[in-house]
Amino acid sequence: MEKLIETTNLTYFYRSGTKDEVKALDKVNMNVFQGEILAITGQNGSGKSTLARHFNALLAPGHGDILVKGLSTGNKDNIPEIRKVIGMVFQNPDNQLVSSIVEEDIAFGPENLGLPQAEIIERVDWALHTLNLEDLRNEPPHNLSEGQKQQVAIAGVLAMKPECIVLDEPTAHLDPRGRREVLESAIRLNREEGITIVLLTHFMNEVVHCDRMIVMENGSVKMEGSPGVIFRKSEEIKTAGLDFPVASQIAEGLRREGFNIEPGIIKTEELLESLCQLKSSI
Ligand SMILES: Nc1ncnc2c1ncn2[C@@H]1O[C@H](COP(=O)(O)OP(=O)(O)OP(=O)(O)O)[C@@H](O)[C@H]1O
Ligand SMILES: [Mg+2]
Incomplete structure (x- = not known):
């Protein structure tokens, strides 16, 4: 399988060079393969979000390398191209919704790409349809449930037509129904639209639906493999502080x-x- 993202000894310090320096990533070697659904899990503070923020160059490596489709994220010239390839969805949808109406919100990204109006309309329709949000098209986002808001945030990213969507605990604030629906959307975007999905999550019931999983511990990759294989390693799972x-x-x-x-x-x-x-x- 083709590598979409590849990290080599990726190391990152917050407050680098100060006495409060925190080593958040420690020689991480991992790949994201084109077309897969990859779960990244691990305890609080294990480095999941720091790793994910490197995928679309929100953070640049302290040491080591990260390549997205062969482009180094450390090179500023590559950033616009990298951000076209990788879309990000965060935990709190309120921070991602910017407009007063759902369809305008979804149009925001494509508008910033400078696309022609006809293409913007086409993409908004497609994103609304793909996420089953057509009925909410003219709603103000503040009228929506948290789960619906998260679906709108995903639609906004989808309308940018990324090859890969990275979701950083997108279901953390949702009720069980919202969680299920967001997970189903992520799986559908992968299976039907061929979008590579990276899902950061604490929920093992989400991890089991992914093709592959990575367990982070203290800024390093502790385990990697298919959920079916990893969850048989009971002792290691317990040591990593994970649930079954x-x-x-x-x-x-x-x-x-x-x-x-x-x-x-x-x-x-x-x-x-x-x-x-x-x-x-x-
Ligand atoms: N902005 C920051 N400034 C300083 N230290 C930070 C910052 N963000 C994260 N850290 C530290 O870096 C380490 C990794 O944090 P990170 O947020 O990547 O972990 P995480 O696995 O995403 O955790 P969570 O499950 O709580 O989201 C932790 O020790 C954390 O305290
Ligand atoms: Mg996090």
Whole structure:
């Protein structure tokens, strides 16, 4: 698979050179591959957001390198091109919504790209349609639920037609329904529009729907692999201070009670299937 983002010994200090210096990233070597959904997880302060802010050159490396489609983010000349490739969505949608009406908000990015009016209209329609927001087109954003606001923020980024969308804990402030809908949107943008997705999250039930996951610890990559493989490494998961997905916790509990549930279950659908098989064998 082609590398969209590649970091080599990426190291970053906040307040570099002062007595309050904080090493937030420590020799990070990781890739984001074109077309995948990558989850980045880890405890508070493990360096997830600092890493993500390097992906679209909001931060430049202290040491080491990061390449986006082969372009070094440390070179200022590359920044406009890099920001076309990588779109960012943050935790709090209120900070990203700038206009008084949803459709104007979504048009904001394309307008800043200096696109012709016809193309702007086309992109806004497409983004509204892709995220099922057509009914909210003329609403003021402050009338929307937090989940809907986050969908509008995603639509605004989508209208810039990035190859990759990086979402930094986009569901942290949402209720369960809002969380589910934002996750579903991210998966749909990947599967139907071919957009590479990087999802920073604390929720293991979101991680299990990703193709690959990275666990950060103290500014370094601690584990990397498919969720199915990583969540079998129980001791390492516990040491990293992570939870297990709800489905694997239930499966484990049932196994302990003597039920014949297969190992390696991480998704609710897999648990349901296993329970159905169990029922039919009783
Ligand atoms: N603006 C800043 N100034 C100084 N230190 C910072 C700043 N932002 C983050 N840090 C520190 O850098 C380290 C990594 O923080 P970062 O925000 O990248 O972690 P995170 O994994 O995103 O955490 P969270 O799960 O809480 O979002 C932490 O020690 C944090 O305290
Ligand atoms: Mg963070």
